[in-house]
Structures are given as structure tokens and as C-alpha cells.
Amino acid sequence: MTGWTRRGAIGAAGALALGGPALAQTGGTPLRVRRDVAKLPPNDPDLAALARAMRLMNARGDGLSWQTQIDIHATYWGQHGTWRFLPWHRCQIYWFERIVAQLSGKADFAMPYWDWQATGRLAPVFLDPSSPFYHAPRNPNLASFDFVRSREQLWNGDWANVFQGSFNAFAGFVGDSGAVETSGHSYVHVMVGGDMGDPATAPRDPLFFFHHANIDRVWAAWQSRAEARGVIFDDAWLAEPFDMFADERGSNAPTLTTADVRATAMLGYRYDLDYPFQWFDERPPTAPAGKTRRTAVGTKPYRFTLSADPGVGAPLRLPLPADLVALLASDQSQRFQVSGVGHVRTTDMQVAGSAFQIDVQRIRKDGSTDSAPVAFVLPFIGPHPGPATTQPAAAPAMPGMEMSAGPHEHSFLFNVGPEIYDATGKEAAVEIAVTASTRWVKTSTDPAPTISGLELDLTLTEYAWT
Numbered sequence: 076m077t078g079w080t081r082r083g084a085i086g087a088a089g090a091l092a093l094g095g096p097a098l099a100q101t102g103g104t105p106l107r108v109r110r111d112v113a114k115l116p117p118n119d120p121d122l123a124a125l126a127r128a129m130r131l132m133n134a135r136g137d138g139l140s141w142q143t144q145i146d147i148h149a150t151y152w153g154q155h156g157t158w159r160f161l162p163w164h165r166c167q168i169y170w171f172e173r174i175v176a177q178l179s180g181k182a183d184f185a186m187p188y189w190d191w192q193a194t195g196r197l198a199p200v201f202l203d204p205s206s207p208f209y210h211a212p213r214n215p216n217l218a219s220f221d222f223v224r225s226r227e228q229l230w231n232g233d234w235a236n237v238f239q240g241s242f243n244a245f246a247g248f249v250g251d252s253g254a255v256e257t258s259g260h261s262y263v264h265v266m267v268g269g270d271m272g273d274p275a276t277a278p279r280d281p282l283f284f285f286h287h288a289n290i291d292r293v294w295a296a297w298q299s300r301a302e303a304r305g306v307i308f309d310d311a312w313l314a315e316p317f318d319m320f321a322d323e324r325g326s327n328a329p330t331l332t333t334a335d336v337r338a339t340a341m342l343g344y345r346y347d348l349d350y351p352f353q354w355f356d357e358r359p360p361t362a363p364a365g366k367t368r369r370t371a372v373g374t375k376p377y378r379f380t381l382s383a384d385p386g387v388g389a390p391l392r393l394p395l396p397a398d399l400v401a402l403l404a405s406d407q408s409q410r411f412q413v414s415g416v417g418h419v420r421t422t423d424m425q426v427a428g429s430a431f432q433i434d435v436q437r438i439r440k441d442g443s444t445d446s447a448p449v450a451f452v453l454p455f456i457g458p459h460p461g462p463a464t465t466q467p468a469a470a471p472a473m474p475g476m477e478m479s480a481g482p483h484e485h486s487f488l489f490n491v492g493p494e495i496y497d498a499t500g501k502e503a504a505v506e507i508a509v510t511a512s513t514r515w516v517k518t519s520t521d522p523a524p525t526i527s528g529l530e531l532d533l534t535l536t537e538y539a540w541t
């Protein structure tokens with residue numbers, strides 16, 4: 076294991092950028108600046124260059140073709156469901172950016188990003204049918220879709236893990252995905268739908284590159300804070316090689332490792348704006364004088380079972396136990412936390428390509444509600460296509476939830492908790508209302524899967540300062 080500090084990373088980056096054969100920039104070249112597409116006029120030079128390159132790439136059949144970008148992503152290289160997710164996609168956008176710069180003649184082209192959290196809306200340049208970045212197969216309701224009805228929802232209620240957790244919790248494990256992949260990333264893929272809803276076809280939609288530039292930006296912003304916190308990165312992750320891309324000549328791009336791409340400056344670019352999430356800077360509750368450690372001193376499980384009508388759309392209201400409500404209402408010092416897992420079940424066996432949408436609402440004593448859904452459960456999209464020899468039997472595609480298939484049913488898990496009680500001083504719920512619905516992400520004439528059961532397992536944890 077190697078710990079590398081902010082200072083160490085920048086020092087190493089300089090050395091590698093000068094010495095690495097694949098990286099053309101020199102110390103004197105200014106960094107390319109990737110900007111927010113929503114703030115660019117339609118005639119912006121980077122957007123115009125991208126449109127020009129798209130036309131040329133679509134007309135080609137060689138390594139510089141658009142189809143090559145689709146094929147590279149459609150092949151399974153362990154780029155989903157593992158810790159290769161972040162560096163692999165950083166490399167794809169990097170080499171794509173170089174191809175666009177080459178074909179468009181705009182040498183300083185920088186791939187714009189789409190910040191789905193900034194406004195919650197798809198940027199207009201994707202919605203106008205006359206725009207080169209419009210893509211007809213997307214979900215038809217995108218013009219009015221709000222991607223951040225709840226900001227927590229995008230991160231599946233798990234922002235503490237996303238932004239304050241360990242390296243692995245954020246970026247993934249050797250054989251499992253991290254929070255950045257399963258939450259905001261997959262959520263956007265699935266909600267955009269159409270080609271974006273399937274890893275085999277996602278780069279057909281130009282939005283793919285804008286979306287992944289934004290994911291890349293989340294990584295860059297997270298990392299600047301993680302390094303300041305002294306997060307330890309794994310040597311095996313830094314050594315992961317990426318050699319499956321096409322360079323700006325359409326030839327096999329030279330191999331880059333995670334270590335070669337671990338800072339955007341090493342690849343010659345930066346983002347115009349760091350990620351302005353307030354929860355990047357969240358801190359644990361303040362310790363009382365003389366105390367330093369907050370530890371769990373007890374837990375109490377609660378289990379609720381709801382039976383759902385087929386295709387339920389109306390909320391199922393669920394009173395919380397009186398002792399739980401009383402405890403939360405009396406909590407003046409962030410002693411308690413509610414967390415839990417929800418299970419939604421279906422006996423329909425054909426679920427690939429569908430979305431399960433779960434909305435857990437908090438209802439307070441005075442009847443007011445927090446109306447934001449906190450868990451949009453993502454669909455299982457199907458195994459990643461690719462050579463059978465390299466595809467693990469259970470390769471998760473874009474895992475938005477855990478899924479287990481019993482003999483006669485599928486069961487999906489989602490996180491609950493902060494919407495009931497988040498210990499930030501908001502009044503606790505006395506009741507929750509759960510709404511569940513399903514729909515197809517891809518067009519299908521079959522009826523959407525029917526929900527046959529819904530359960531919540533809540534755990535109340537009590538903390539003490541020592």
C-alpha cells in the first residue's frame with residue numbers, strides 16, 4: 076500500500092507528464108479546460124468542433140470511427156462493477172478528446188461536461204431536435220425530467236459514503252463497484268434511457284461523453300479532498316493497465332495505468348469548476364468538550380412488511396412504532412441514526428430493461444411531508460456483452476442495486492434511512508409513505524413488471540461520545 080499526499084501526487088504528476096511517452100503535453104502547455112455544456116452557447120467553438128468531428132467519425136469505418144468508440148465500450152474489460160471504472164472511463168474520454176481535436180482541427184478541444192446536479196435538467200443543447208447532440212432514442216419525458224428532485228436521491232441517500240468514505244467505498248473494489256458508479260452514474264444512464272441505458276450501446280448517444288466527463292469531474296473533486304484527508308490508495312489499483320483504446324491516428328493507443336492518469340493535469344486538462352456539493356465538506360457532529368470519539372453503543376432492528384397491489388402507484392402509508400417516534404422526537408444531540416434496507420420483490424421473471432422507482436416520503440406530526448424521493452432503484456440491464464472468455468459469469472453491467480433471483484422471484488435492495496431521520500435537526504417522521512412503480516427503460520410492448528412485495532428493515536443506532 077502506498078499513501079500519497081496532495082503534495083506527493085502533484086510532484087509525481089509533473090515527473091510523469093514530462094517523461095511519459097503517451098502524453099504529448101509539455102510543462103509549458105496550458106491545461107485544456109473542460110466546461111459546463113449548460114453554460115456554453117450553441118455556437119461555442121468546442122461544441123462546434125465536437126459536432127464537426129462527430130460528422131467525420133460517423134462517416135468513417137476505421138479506428139477513428141464513432142463505431143470504434145461504441146465497440147470499445149461494448150466489450151467487457153472490467154470497466155464496470157470494478158475499481159477500473161474511474162480510470163478506464165477517464166482514458167476513454169481522454170483518447171476521444173484527442174481524436175476530436177485531431178479531426179476537428181481544434182487542437183485545444185476540451186470535452187464539455189453535463190453537470191446533472193447543477194440544474195437537474197438536461198441541457199437545452201440535448202433537447203433541440205436540430206442540435207447535433209440530440210438523440211431520438213432517449214426517454215421521451217426528458218424535457219421535463221428533474222434529475223435532482225432530491226439531491227440525495229442521485230447518490231442513493233449515500234452521500235456520506237460517496238464523499239467521506241474510504242477510497243474503496245467511493246471508487247470500487249477489485250470485483251465490486253464503488254458508490255460513484257452505482258449511484259449518480261448509473262442513475263443518469265438509466266433515466267436518460269434509450270442507448271444510454273445499456274453499456275453495449277451507450278456511446279451511440281453523444282450525451283455519453285458529456286455524462287462521463289462529469290463523472291470524471293466528480294472523481295477529480297473527490298480526490299482533491301481525499302488527498303487532503305490522507306486517503307490511502309491501493310498499489311494494485313494504481314498499476315491497473317488500460318491498453319484498449321484508439322489514439323488520434325486511429326491506431327492502438329499506448330498503455331496507460333491508473334498511476335498515469337490519477338490526476339487530470341497529467342493528461343493535460345482541468346475542469347473549470349470544482350464540484351460544489353456542500354456534502355463534500357460535511358463533517359461528523361461536533362464533539363462535546365473533552366470527547367473525541369463517537370461510537371455506536373446499541374442498535375435496535377425494526378422490520379416492516381407492506382403488501383403492494385399489482386402496479387401500485389398510490390402511497391402505502393406506514394406508521395412507525397411509537398417508541399421509535401418518541402426517541403427520534405426527543406433526540407437533541409444527534410444520538411440516533413436510522414438506516415436500513417428496503418426490498419422490493421416481483422414474481423415477473425422478465426425484468427431486464429425495466430426501472431423500479433421507489434419513493435420513501437417522511438410525514439411529520441403536523442402532516443407536512445418531505446416530498447423528494449430518496450431511492451430511485453435502478454434496473455438490472457443485463458450482462459455486459461463481450462468475449463465470453465473475459466466475461467465473468469455474474470458480471471454486473473451498471474449495478475444500481477443488488478439483485479438476487481430466487482426460484483420464483485427477483486428481489487431488489489435499496490437504501491433507506493436519512494429520509495426518515497437524518498439527525499440534522501429536522502423533525503423526525505411519525506409515518507412514512509412508500510410509493511413503488513415500475514416502467515420499461517427500453518421500449519417494450521409487454522406490461523411493466525408487477526411488484527409483489529415491499530419490505531423495510533430499519534435499524535436504529537444509538538451513539539455516544541467517549
Ligand SMILES: [Cu+2]
Pocket residue numbers: 148154155164274
Ligand atoms: Cu461505461
